Amino acid sequence: MRNKLLAATALLAVVVAPLTAQAQDRAVGGAAAGAVGGAVVGGPVGAVVGGVGGAILGGLTEDTRPRFREYVVKKKHSSYRYDGEVVEGSELPSSGVTYYEVPHEYGVKNYRYTVVNNRTVLVDPHTHRIVQIIE
Numbered sequence: 001m002r003n004k005l006l007a008a009t010a011l012l013a014v015v016v017a018p019l020t021a022q023a024q025d026r027a028v029g030g031a032a033a034g035a036v037g038g039a040v041v042g043g044p045v046g047a048v049v050g051g052v053g054g055a056i057l058g059g060l061t062e063d064t065r066p067r068f069r070e071y072v073v074k075k076k077h078s079s080y081r082y083d084g085e086v087v088e089g090s091e092l093p094s095s096g097v098t099y100y101e102v103p104h105e106y107g108v109k110n111y112r113y114t115v116v117n118n119r120t121v122l123v124d125p126h127t128h129r130i131v132q133i134i135e
Helices: 002-022 026-057 065-075
Strands: 112-116 119-123 130-134
Touching: 065 119, 065 130
Parallel strands: none
Antiparallel strands: 112 119, 119 130
16 A cells, blocks of 8 residues: 555656646646645545645745735835735625736736735635735
8 A cells, every 4th residue: 555655656746747847827836736745645635635725825935925025015005994804715895906916927827916904915806815815
């Protein structure tokens, strides 16, 4: 059983590594990293769960967050006052909130950002849900 798990993990790493190296979109890289990590912990089922979990994020990496925070501070956007809790998964209104494009050098293609209660957040523009809080 252990040999099968190691073989599956190795095979998955060989298949996923080129995708990670060439990934333009962080979601693909997140899916690949999540799949490999999930395979190590939970075998093939863990690979699927880890891949989905890694792909969902698709936001800023630890490396790009500080630069992005500086970028947003320099822009001096006004903060939207939100009565609800500012947490990942919260749905913001479709009107009244200004959503801004994330510059391509930060590697985020599918999300927009805004400032809510003086906190910068990434938002899915289709659902208006907060996907990442930038702190």
